[in-house]
Amino acid sequence: MKPLEPISFGARLALGLLFFVVFVAAWSLATFGGYVSKTFLADPLTMIDEGRILIVRYGFLGDIAITIWRVVGGFVLAAAVAVPLGVLMGAYKPVEALLEPFISFARYLPASAFIPLLILWAGTGELQKLLVIFIGSFFQLVLIIAVTVGGTRRDLVEAALTLGAKDSRILTRVLLPAAGPQIAETLRLVLGWAWTYVIVAELIGSSAGIGHMIIDSQALLATGQIIFGIIVIGIIGLVSDFLFKALNRRLFAWSTL
């Protein structure tokens, strides 16, 4: 191995899959080999079987759908406000001076700690779940996007100025396109975090969703179901990440040339 030496697509794919195989093999060894009690960790086959039962008998697909809807809903709301606000903060220093200190502070308020308060305010319905996701992703998004836009190459802005672009045109014709790929990457990253918040939101005061199923399974010591739920989240995350990446590559082809 040489530092930074690229590898072929085939090798990359094989190595990526290899680690999944190693992971499942270690898990199988621990469970089938009897090193870990069935009470604490189900083996892979039991997990798959319990997952099948969850889907066929208990309508788990509905839980998955509802969790996806919460993540996407909360995240889209957060992005819809955070992207314009972050861009304005990055572009206009007075806006940044006004909001940056407060948002830096709010960023450290843990979204999960708001859950009891949000239940008080918004009940245990969908609104509360969306708000948890919103709080969890909004402040992060705003700050990262503001930094991205604020860091636009000055010489590109100056070039645009000497070509006759003024104020708002600098924003739309230079700052936004220059920051576009980074903003899209930030959205992809923070969407991953939103997934962790939704499960926390569903662990408390929820009657449906993957997190709710996991809490129910804990009461029944059904570790197979819990692991199945966790793996489903992982797979959804992986797929959405892949789609997001593909979309970004298509939208911002110039940045990966």
Place this chain on the structure above:
Amino acid sequence: MSKLSVENVSRQFPAPRGGAPVPALLPVDLTVADNDFLVLLGPSGCGKSTLLRLIAGLDRPTTGRILLDGRPVSAPGPDRGMVFQSYTLFPWLTVADNIAFGLREKGLDEASVKPIISDWLERIGLAGFGNHYPKQLSGGMQQRTAIARALATDPTILLLDEPFGALDNQTRGLMQEMLLSIWEKQKKTVVFVTHDIEEAVFLASRVIVMTARPGRIKAEIAIDLAHPRHYTVKTSSEFSALKARLTEEIRSEALLAAHV
């Protein structure tokens, strides 16, 4: 009437942590006539780029004023096209869209933009590269595009800040010829900043030598080599004499600068 006049212009930069302000440019007076090709020549850090940025309106002078066609310069504008030393093509736009940037800011309709783009692609030898992105071009091609982008809107004056500084010697020579032939065909007032003596003599109709930091004007030399200038002029005795003279002028400054 002179196109550009710089009157008593100086620039000081505020000192870091409350010390004395740093003078980058001592008061300078300068006039540039219509269709003049003026080269500002000096060692690094002599304030020649600072002066160019002041003319472009990207920076404000501490004292004095700059007039273009009698109107004071207060902000950057499309009447002063600028080519930077760093590659400043917009990476998200194709070569054609980069050239058209200023035209679209002017509000030209697409029907009139199209022919200007293809005309410029032709002139800079990049016909067929209109749909390429800047990252797909060599440094020389990028700077040619930057020149076309700056000239496409037909500015009153063209400002160039060491535009060929990052290019290899051979490419730089070709770029100088291309720029000169554009200027010979379509007369334009040009202010060109460089530290390369040969480049200065080859391009200029007038060379202003600047002192080491803080910069001020040390000498002014007219370059009377005939136009159109062919690259072979670089081996003529006239050329060598001018080069020798400028070398003497700038050597003492470079020595000073090196001691700083």
